[in-house]
Amino acid sequence: MSLMTETKLEKKLAKALEPFQQFIQTQTFSSKLLIVFTALSLIIANSLWAEEFSQITAVTLGFSVNGAIAGMSLLHWVNDGLMALFFFLLGMEIKREILVGEMSTPANLIPVLAAAIGGMVFPAIIFYLFNLDSPYVDGWGIPMATDTAFAVGILMLLGARVPPAAYAFLTGLAIIDDLGAILVIAVFYTDTLHWAYLGASLVAFAVLVAINYCGGRNPVYYAVFGILVWAMMLNSGVHATVAGILVAATVPARPKRDSGWLIKRLLTLTKRFDKIEQERNAQTPILASEEQHKIVKHVKTATDKATTPLYRWEIALEKPISLFVLPVFALLNAGILINADRLGGLVSNPLAQGIFFGLFVGKGLGIPLFAWLSIKCNWGVLPAGLTMRHVVGIGLLGGIGFTMSIFITTLGFGQDIESINIAKAAILFTSLLCGFSAWFWLKFFTGKVDATAVR
Known part of the structure; x- marks a missing residue:
């Protein structure tokens, strides 16, 4: 009996598609796709279709109840809805890293944690000092976060020039950075709390905790009550994306049966x-x-x-988030009108200065400095194969704020379009500079990786 059931045509098609499928599976493809949609957003914003595109993003989507429309604009559905899925995935990554990843052992966790704290505190202080007496002071959270997709994508471009431990260190650092940004969003970018909605959201969250505790693993339970947590949080005054992190914390991390x-x-x-x-x-x-x-x-x-739901659901969401959610977010949010006057004004604008020095200097200095201090104090060690020179490059990669920085910009400045455009321009320029600087440093100043090196 033949063991092969593929037809000749299927074999040829599979062979032809294999390189494309392998390319899609890489982190560099996600990064490149994000770049393409960012460029497309910039092209549209500076074209004759800018006004029409803006009107499309403002279209209300929802449903009608007794003549009253309950819904949000397309832009808000993306920023408050789709991005909640991104934060849900991020939350599962955080939980996995804490339970079994690089952050599960104190010796490896402390340098990453210290680097992340330095990468949050330094940028925020630098931004605040530049904008202490300006109307932009509320944007201090903008340079705190790191765009994981772009940063890891640049590491992958370097191939064997960086040790495997660099990926784990950068991922852990970015996850802690993003968690810090989420806490900043929840605490400092909330204007008015509606306690009834907040209470209802926490009740739905408590139900999910109970389902987990009782061994419930049916994804339908988590989808239904997760949507309830999100919907109530959306109306509570706390940004709805925080719901993604809360729901992720309840995802079961234990298998029902052993190996x-x-x-x-x-x-x-x-x-x-x-x-x-x-x-x-x-x-x-x-x-x-x-x-x-x-x-x-x-x-x-x-x-x-x-296997655990935490593992299965994280794997299931990785590609939809990186290939759809983040590119759509970039398409709707990265567009700014570029002209000579605006670019020239960035040099002297305190908002742009705070973002530039916060991301480039704050991250580039804070991350390696705090990691070095934690090691000198004998609180932890770097993973095998990783040196402080690599950490300097990782610090520069941390300056790629992009997705999270733009996201916090929209929260910090609301309807102030001019401030949002200034911040976006500074974020894009600085992220590009940090990415190139990190690539240059890691390629030419870290030496070849010794696979047998152990610190």
Whole structure:
């Protein structure tokens, strides 16, 4: 009986698509896609279609109840809705890193944590000093966060020039940075609290905690009550994306069955499948074997029981978030009108100065300095293969604020379009400079990676 069921056409098509599929699976593709949509947003903002595009983003989407429209503009659906999914994914990454990742052991966690604190405190202080007596002082949270997609994408462009530990260090750093930015959003970018809605959101959150505690793993439960947490948070005054982090914290991180059970179960199912396969007529298609299809379903159920929802849901959301949510956010938010007067005014504008020096100097200095201090004080060690020269480059990568920085800009300045445009221009320029500087430093000033090096 033939073991191959693919047709010749399917084989040729699979071979032709393989390079494309491998390319899509890389972090560099996500970064490049983000760059393309950012460029497209800038082109539209500086074209004859700018006004029409703005009107499209302002279209209200929702439903009508007794003649009253309940809904939000397309822009708000993206910033308050789709971005909540991004924060949900981010929250699951945070939980996984704390439980089993680089941040699960104190010796490795402390330098990353120290670097992240330095990468938040220094930029905020620098921005505040530049804008102490200006109307832009509320934007101090803008240079605090790091855009993980862009930063990791640049690391991947360097290939073997950087050790594997650099990815873990940068990812942990970016996750803590983003968590700090989320706390800033929740505490400092909330104007008025509506306690009834906030209370309802926390009740729905408590239900999710109870479901987790009782062993519930059905994604429908988490989807239904997760949407309730988000909807109530949306009306509470706290930014709705915070709901993504809260719901992520309740996602089960324990498998229902252990690996021993899985091995026994798969052996049993495999024997049953093989027995039917031996008895099946070679001319009878497997499609006609209802029993074999049932066994395959049982295999899927068994593997789901032996893996954690935290792992499965994170994997399931990674590509939709990186290939759809973040590019759409960039398309709707990165566009600014570029002209000589605006670019010339950035040099002397305190908002632009605060963002530039906050991201480039604050991150570039704060991250390696605090990591170095934690090591000198014997509080922790760098992972194997990672040196302080690498951490300097990672500090420059931390200055790529982009997604989170633009997001906080829209919260900090609300309807002040001119301030938003100034901030976006400064974020884009500084992120580009930080990305190039980090690539240059890591390529020419860190030396070749020694795979056997252990610190």
